[in-house]
Structures are given as structure tokens and as C-alpha cells.
Amino acid sequence: KQEVTQIPAALSVPEGENLVLNCSFTDSAIYNLQWFRQDPGKGLTSLLLIQSSQREQTSGRLNASLDKSSGRSTLYIAASQPGDSATYLCAVGGDYGQNFVFGPGTRLSVLP
Amino acid sequence: NAGVTQTPKFQVLKTGQSMTLQCAQDMNHNSMYWYRQDPGMGLRLIYYSASEGTTDKGEVPNGYNVSRLNKREFSLRLESAAPSQTSVYFCASSWSGGGWGQPQHFGDGTRLSIL
Numbered sequence: 303k304q305e306v307t308q309i310p311a312a313l314s315v316p317e318g319e320n321l322v323l324n325c326s327f328t329d330s331a332i333y334n335l336q337w338f339r340q341d342p343g344k345g346l347t348s349l350l351l352i353q354s355s356q357r358e359q360t361s362g363r364l365n366a367s368l369d370k371s372s373g374r375s376t377l378y379i380a381a382s383q384p385g386d387s388a389t390y391l392c393a394v395g396g397d398y399g400q401n402f403v404f405g406p407g408t409r410l411s412v413l414p
Numbered sequence: 415n416a417g418v419t420q421t422p423k424f425q426v427l428k429t430g431q432s433m434t435l436q437c438a439q440d441m442n443h444n445s446m447y448w449y450r451q452d453p454g455m456g457l458r459l460i461y462y463s464a465s466e467g468t469t470d471k472g473e474v475p476n477g478y479n480v481s482r483l484n485k486r487e488f489s490l491r492l493e494s495a496a497p498s499q500t501s502v503y504f505c506a507s508s509w510s511g512g513g514w515g516q517p518q519h520f521g522d523g524t525r526l527s528i529l
Contacts, residue, residue: 306456336517345418345504345520346457391457393518401472402447402518404457 304329306405314411323377325392334395382412420521427495435490437505445510446488450501495528
């Protein structure tokens with residue numbers, strides 16, 4: 303059974319710092335991996351999706367990498383802003399991307 | 415763009431009551447999903463529908479039924495609600511095809527309390 307963990311559980315940084323969020327999964331036979339952002343009381347917003355054959359994806363200040371063999375993904379946020387404060391979740395897709403297993407999330411606070 | 419719309423947003427039920435959570439998407443996606451989110455447990459997949467006319471169990475299907483009414487709508491039914499089903503329920507959709515997974519789009523959730 304696929305298990306997904308995220309470290310750290312919570313992170314507080316001053317504005318302007320670059321930071322890395324980590325996601326680990328136990329079964330490397332994945333179809334894809336997706337990073338989401340969740341604001342309090344809201345649904346999830348997709349940030350980046352990496353197919354199993356890809357090594358990384360970039361969108362603006364965000365960069366996600368994938369190392370299937372080691373069961374790890376990282377989300378790099380450059381020049382963090384208070385508006386980046388949210389919970390970040392990774393989800394690993396199996397079964398042709400249909401059956402996603404989510405990590406518990408990292409709660410990020412960016413202080414002005 | 416409405417995206418994924420869930421109704422109701424909030425609901426309080428008594429143990430043993432039944433109800434249906436509604437979900438509709440206007441993005442012409444073929445795949446739809448139901449998740450529940452609980453503190454300390456993360457999101458867990460209840461059921462999904464890869465395409466119109468098909469449904470499959472996820473990690474935690476017990477106590478739930480689903481109906482893929484048409485391409486746009488995917489409903490989740492609790493036949494006899496139990497306190498353990500108190501949770502936030504999210505519906506999501508994605509386009510799946512061509513051998514590539516696509517991003518999932520989520521609704522804002524239904525906050526359900528079972529007394």
C-alpha cells in the first residue's frame with residue numbers, strides 16, 4: 303500500500319527566504335505526482351504535476367522535482383511572500399493517475 | 415468559470431439519517447473523485463469514476479455509495495450516517511486520456527457533521 307509522508311509538518315519563515323518542502327513515498331511505481339496548495343476553509347488548488355517520466359516542473363517561483371527511484375519529491379519556493387502562507391500537499395498517482403494517495407501536508411507561514 | 419461546484423456547503427445530520435452530496439463540473443472532464451479530509455489523516459479517496467458509467471472504490475468506501483449521473487455530475491450518498499462520517503468532503507475532476515495524467519481540480523468542500 304502506498305504511503306506518503308511530508309516533512310516538515312509546519313514551517314515558519316521570514317519573507318524573502320527560499321524554502322524547500324519534502325514529500326516521500328514508499329512505492330516507486332507511480333504514474334505521476336501532484337503538488338497542491340490549500341488555504342484555510344477552501345479546496346485544493348493544483349500547483350504542479352510531474353509525470354513519472356519527468357524530473358521536474360516549474361511554474362513561476364515554484365519548482366518541483368521528482369526522484370522516483372528514491373521515492374522523493376521536493377517543492378522549491380523562491381523568494382517567499384506572505385501570500386504563500388497555506389498548507390501544501392503532495393499526492394502520488396497510481397493506476398494511470400486515477401488513484402491518488404495524499405500526504406498529510408506542510409503548513410507554511412511566511413512572516414512579513 | 416464555475417469549475418467544480420459542490421452542494422451543500424454545510425450540513426448537520428443526526429445518526430441514521432441519509433443524504434446525498436452533489437458535485438458538478440463544467441470543464442468537460444471525464445474523471446471525477448470523492449475524498450474526505452480529516453485532521454491528522456489527510457485526504458483519503460472514497461470513490462472515483464474514470465469515465466461516465468464507471469465507478470471504482472478508493473481507500474475508504476464503506477458506508478458510501480456513488481452515482482455518476484452523467485459526464486458532469488457525480489454524487490455521494492450516505493445511506494445511514496454515522497458520527498465517524500463527520501468530515502469535510504471534497505469532489506474533484508480531471509481529464510484523463512492520451513496516456514497522461516492531468517491535474518485534479520477541486521471544489522470548495524462540504525462540511526458535514528453527524529450528531
